[in-house]
Structure formats: C-alpha cells, structure tokens
Amino acid sequence: MTATTGDLDIGASRGRLDKTLEFARRNPTVVIGVTILTIMALIAIFAPYIARDPLLLDPVVRLEPPSAANWFGTDHLGRDVYARTVFGTRISLTVGLSVALLSTSIGLVIGLIAGYVRIVDALVMRIMDGLMAIPGILFAIALMALFGSSVQNVIIAITVPEVPRVVRLVRAVVLTIREMPYVEAAVSVGTRLPKILIRHILPNTFAPLMVQATYVCASAVIVEALLSFLGAGTPPEVPSWGNMMAEGRVYFQIKPWLLFFPGLMLAIMVLTVNVLGDGLRDTLDPRIARRMK
Amino acid sequence: MYGYIIRRVLATIPVMVVVGIFVFLLLHLTPGDPAAVIAGDYASPADIARIRAKLGLDLPIYIQFGKWVWALSQGDLGISIFSNLPVAQLIGQRLEPTLMLSLATIIIAIAIAVPLGVIAAWRAGTVVDRFTMLFAVLGFSVPIFVIGYALMYVFAIKLGWFPVQGYVPLAKGFWPFLQSITLPSVALAMLYTALIARITRASVLEVLTEDYIRTARAKGLTSTAVLMRHALKNAAVPIITIIGIGIALLIGGVVVTESVFNIPGLGRLTVDSILRRDYPIIQGIILVFAGVYVIVNLLVDISYTFFDPRIRY
Numbered sequence: 001m002t003a004t005t006g007d008l009d010i011g012a013s014r015g016r017l018d019k020t021l022e023f024a025r026r027n028p029t030v031v032i033g034v035t036i037l038t039i040m041a042l043i044a045i046f047a048p049y050i051a052r053d054p055l056l057l058d059p060v061v062r063l064e065p066p067s068a069a070n071w072f073g074t075d076h077l078g079r080d081v082y083a084r085t086v087f088g089t090r091i092s093l094t095v096g097l098s099v100a101l102l103s104t105s106i107g108l109v110i111g112l113i114a115g116y117v118r119i120v121d122a123l124v125m126r127i128m129d130g131l132m133a134i135p136g137i138l139f140a141i142a143l144m145a146l147f148g149s150s151v152q153n154v155i156i157a158i159t160v161p162e163v164p165r166v167v168r169l170v171r172a173v174v175l176t177i178r179e180m181p182y183v184e185a186a187v188s189v190g191t192r193l194p195k196i197l198i199r200h201i202l203p204n205t206f207a208p209l210m211v212q213a214t215y216v217c218a219s220a221v222i223v224e225a226l227l228s229f230l231g232a233g234t235p236p237e238v239p240s241w242g243n244m245m246a247e248g249r250v251y252f253q254i255k256p257w258l259l260f261f262p263g264l265m266l267a268i269m270v271l272t273v274n275v276l277g278d279g280l281r282d283t284l285d286p287r288i289a290r291r292m293k
Numbered sequence: 294m295y296g297y298i299i300r301r302v303l304a305t306i307p308v309m310v311v312v313g314i315f316v317f318l319l320l321h322l323t324p325g326d327p328a329a330v331i332a333g334d335y336a337s338p339a340d341i342a343r344i345r346a347k348l349g350l351d352l353p354i355y356i357q358f359g360k361w362v363w364a365l366s367q368g369d370l371g372i373s374i375f376s377n378l379p380v381a382q383l384i385g386q387r388l389e390p391t392l393m394l395s396l397a398t399i400i401i402a403i404a405i406a407v408p409l410g411v412i413a414a415w416r417a418g419t420v421v422d423r424f425t426m427l428f429a430v431l432g433f434s435v436p437i438f439v440i441g442y443a444l445m446y447v448f449a450i451k452l453g454w455f456p457v458q459g460y461v462p463l464a465k466g467f468w469p470f471l472q473s474i475t476l477p478s479v480a481l482a483m484l485y486t487a488l489i490a491r492i493t494r495a496s497v498l499e500v501l502t503e504d505y506i507r508t509a510r511a512k513g514l515t516s517t518a519v520l521m522r523h524a525l526k527n528a529a530v531p532i533i534t535i536i537g538i539g540i541a542l543l544i545g546g547v548v549v550t551e552s553v554f555n556i557p558g559l560g561r562l563t564v565d566s567i568l569r570r571d572y573p574i575i576q577g578i579i580l581v582f583a584g585v586y587v588i589v590n591l592l593v594d595i596s597y598t599f600f601d602p603r604i605r606y
Binding site for chain 2: 232263
C-alpha cells in the first residue's frame with residue numbers, strides 16, 4: 001500500500017517536471033526573462049553583501065578608470081561605480097514593480113466600474129482621454145515639480161499617467177465580456193452587481209492585465225531613469241541609474257564608463273521585462289500572438 | 294463625410310477641456326501654499342505675498358479659472374515668474390529647434406519603419422523578419438539617452454563626423470544645420486521607428502492573407518505592385534493611427550534628447566522651468582504639447598476617410 005502511494009507520488013512529480021520542461025521549451029522567452037529578472041532581484045536584495053557602501057566618498061580616487069579595486073571605476077566624488085550600479089538595481093526594480101502594481105490595481109477598479117456603469121462611463125472616459133493627451137513624461141515631470149523629489153513621489157508621478165491606459169484596456173475587456181451568455185444568465189437569475197464583477201468579469205481581465213503590467217513596468221523603469229537624468233526624479237544622493245548618468249554626463253567625453261555601466265544595466269533590465277511581456281502575451285493570449293506572427 | 298469631420302472636431306473639445314482643467318489645477322494640487330512652493334525655500338513672507346498677488350492666487354478659485362480661460366482665449370499664456378517675459382513669447386523663441394528635431398525624426402522614422410515593416414511581413418519568418426523584430430524590441434528597450442550618448446561617443450567624439458552637442462539654426466546654413474540635427478534625430482527616431490515598424494509588419498501581414506491580394510497576384514501583378522498598391526494602402530489605417538499616437542512618445546523623447554544634445558528647444562525650456570519652479574511656463578508647455586497631440590490625432594482621424602472610404606460614419 002505504502003509502496004503504491006510512493007510510486008504514484010514519483011509519477012505525479014515526474015509529470016509536473018515534464019510539464020514544466022514542456023512549458024519552458026514552448027516559451028523560451030518567458031523562461032529567459034524570468035531567469036534574468038530573478039538574478040536582478042537577487043542582486044537588489046543582496047546588494048549590501050556583494051558591493052561596498054554606494055555613498056562612501058573617497059576623494060583620493062576621483063574619476064579612476066575601471067580597475068581591480070573599483071571594477072567599474074569611480075565617479076567625480078570617488079564613489080565606487082560598481083557599488084552604485086548594484087544599488088541602482090534596487091531603485092529601478094522598486095519603481096518598476098510598484099508602478100506596475102499600483103497602476104494596474106487603480107486602473108482595474110476604475111475600468112471595471114466604467115465598463116459596467118453607463119453613467120460613470122461617459123464622464124470617466126472623457127477624463128481619461130484628456131489625461132492621455134498629455135505626453136506621459138511631461139505629465140510625470142509636472143507632477144514631480146509639484147511634489148518635490150523622493151522615490152515615493154517618483155512612483156506616484158509615473159503611476160498617474162499610466163492609469164488611463166489600464167482603464168481603457170480593462171473597460172474594453174468588460175464591454176466584451178458583459179455581452180457573454182453566462183453573464184446574461186447570471187444577471188437574469190438576479191445575481192448582484194458586485195458578485196458579477198468579481199466572479200465573472202474580473203477573472204477575464206487577468207491575462208491582458210498581466211501583459212500590460214509587464215509593459216508598464218518596463219516603461220516605468222525607463223521613465224524613472226529619464227526623470228532622474230533630467231533632475232526631476234529621485235533625490236541626487238540616491239544611487240539610481242538615472243542619477244548616475246546625470247552626474248556622469250559632464251565627464252562623458254573623457255570618462256565614458258560613468259555612463260556606460262548604468263546605461264547598460266538599464267538597457268538589459270528594460271529589454272528583459274519587454275521580452276517577458278512579449279512572451280506572456282504569446283502564452284496568455286493566443287489570439288494576439290497569431291495576429292502578430 | 295463632412296458630418297464625420299465635424300464630429301471628430303467636436304470630439305476634441307472635451308479632451309482639451311480636461312487638459313485645461315488639469316493644467317489649471319496643477320498649481321492648486323500642490324500640497325500647501327502654491328505661492329510658497331514657487332517662491333522656494335529661501336523666500337521671505339513678502340516675496341510669497343508678492344507672488345500670490347501676481348498670480349492672482351488671493352482670488353476665489355472660480356474667478357481665477359475664469360480669468361485664466363479668458364486670457365488663454367486671447368493667446369495669453371501668462372507671464373514667466375523667473376524672467377518676467379510672456380510665456381507665449383518664450384515658447385515662440387524655442388519653437389524652431391524642437392519643430393525641426395521632431396520633423397527630422399518623423400521623416401527618418403517613417404522612411405525606415407514602413408519599408409522595413411512591409412519587407413518583414415512580405416518575407417515573414419526569414420532572417421529579414423527576425424532582424425526587424427529584434428530591432429523593434431531593442432528600439433523599445435534601450436532608453437533614448439543611452440542611444441544618444443552611444444551615438445555621440447562613436448560618431449561625434451571618436452569619428453568626429455558630427456558636432457558633439459548644440460544646435461545650428463536653419464538660417465545659418467543648411468549643411469551645418471543638418472549636421473547638428475542628424476545625431477539627435479537618429480537617436481530619437483529609434484523608438485518611433487520600432488513602434489511603426491512593428492505595427493506596419495502586423496498590419497501588412499494581416500492584409501496579405503486577404504482574397505483580393507491573391508486575386509492581384511493571380512492576375513499577374515508584380516510583387517512590388519501588390520505590396521504597394523494593394524497591401525500597404527489597405528494596411529494604412531493602423532499604421533497612420535500609431536504614427537499619431539506615437540506623437541506622445543515623440544514629445545516625451547524630445548524633452549530628453551534636447552537635454553542630451555544641449556539643444557535650446559522647448560524640452561530644455563521645460564527642464565529649466567522645473568528647476569526654477571516657473572509654473573506658468575510648465576503650464577503653457579503642457580497646453581501646447583497636448584494641443585499638438587490632439588490636433589495631429591484629429592488629422593489622423595480625418596485622413597482615414599482618404600485611406601478607407603468605409604469610415605464615414
């Protein structure tokens with residue numbers, strides 16, 4: 001009896017492993033994306049153990065080129081560029097993930113209500129159209145000018161312009177789903193509105209929202225770097241990639257490594273998240289995938 | 294058809310109203326006293342009172358709004374706090390570099406992206422197609438300032454083919470102007486090209502499966518004729534739509550590119566105004582850029598009637 005159970009267990013786990021391998025073979029981009037992002041997350045979490053203090057000043061070794069002591073060289077205040085690049089991963093991941101989570105949550109709530117309640121819909125969508133007419137970066141810059149610089153404010157300033165796009169997406173999904181026979185059936189047997197939204201409509205928004213969230217995350221990482229680069233982002237002492245590039249640009253012609261390493265990390269992170277988004281889109285929504293291929 | 298155009302024009306009104314209310318409220322959304330925020334950390338109470346009176350912040354909010362809208366309708370965008378010059382004049386002075394940079398970028402992007410997308414769709418699954426898709430993902434992912442500095446390092450610093458930074462007005466000669474604008478517009482065009490190429494490919498690919506394409510091929514038309522006259526024209530609506538929507542990305546990119554290449558345009562004016570907390574200028578620029586976006590997309594909507602006669606509802 002016990003032997004049989006054991007056999008069954010082995011069989012089940014092998015099946016799961018086979019399924020995982022099969023998924024990986026079919027969706028290499030998702031696997032590669034998740035792997036690189038996991039490495040980046042580990043770098044961010046264990047930053048204090050793999051790098052020195054990113055704020056430590058050492059005026060003796062100002063603007064040194066990459067060497068054994070300072071792998072990526074030092075900046076104009078003698079700070080270790082490697083340490084600052086490693087700690088920059090924290091800022092970018094924090095901003096990217098927070099903006100993705102916040103904008104999809106807020107957009108989801110507004111989108112569900114707008115898609116289902118006719119009177120609210122007209123007003124909300126006019127406001128969303130108006131907000132979408134303001135270019136995202138400009139919008140964020142204006143909000144930063146109001147709030148003053150801090151990581152928290154950067155997250156808010158990038159989230160607000162992203163919300164209308166999520167609202168549109170969710171509303172579009174709701175408008176198609178609400179015409180489905182099973183929703184009509186639920187309505188006809190007297191199911192209350194909150195239950196219809198949560199039980200029948202919400203699950204259908206999950207796949208497109210996941211895809212949208214990855215794209216929002218990628219764009220948020222770029223916009224954070226741009227804001228910091230323009231001097232309207234994270235406070236100057238924070239080791240973010242945008243800040244590093246803003247400080248390094250003065251010395252760019254003679255000390256290009258000041259821009260090279262944060263720029264490279266930024267490009268890798270955004271590329272990974274975008275590739276993951278494409279992979280998720282192909283996996284979760286075969287209809288779009290067919291149209292794109 | 295005229296009914297359609299009139300409806301599209303009328304539809305822009307609520308959008309601009311929302312933009313206007315947002316821009317007006319920008320100053321009043323500030324946590325605390327807007328006059329104190331503008332005056333900065335080292336201002337005396339007298340300075341703050343002076344700014345409050347100058348901006349009319351001591352009046353009731355609906356009167357402020359009424360006055361602001363009335364001034365706007367006369368083309369008056371207010372007075373800069375820092376330089377005391379009219380905002381409309383300051384924006385006018387900075388218009389040329391931004392306009393030229395944007396036009397050059399749009400021309401480069403369309404000239405590369407549309408042929409690339411058509412070829413990728415025509416040769417779907419081949420090396421050309423894979424290259425295009427790789428380029429599209431890269432163009433989305435590598436931030437403009439990274440591309441900008443990379444181009445600057447190779448072509449201006451190492452090879453010396455172009456000036457490193459700065460802008461030469463068109464009036465000072467076409468060749469120097471072209472040299473000064475090449476690198477910034479190429480850097481800015483990457484993102485826009487990626488966007489347009491991707492949509493062009495998808496859109497042409499879909500059209501190529503239609504029956505009338507098979508008919509065109511069957512009656513012996515050359516591949517070029519089929520692609521240009523039948524496929525591209527029918528695929529035009531999504532392509533033009535994305536060119537219009539992409540204007541928002543382009544405007545955001547202009548602000549960054551001008552900072553990277555030290556171009557004295559509207560983008561630089563925006564960044565400078567933020568550092569000086571010069572709100573009337575920020576408000577004016579947002580209004581102008583949002584207005585441009587809305588007008589471009591209105592033109593896009595109207596152009597649909599040319600490419601697809603069915604759209605005349």
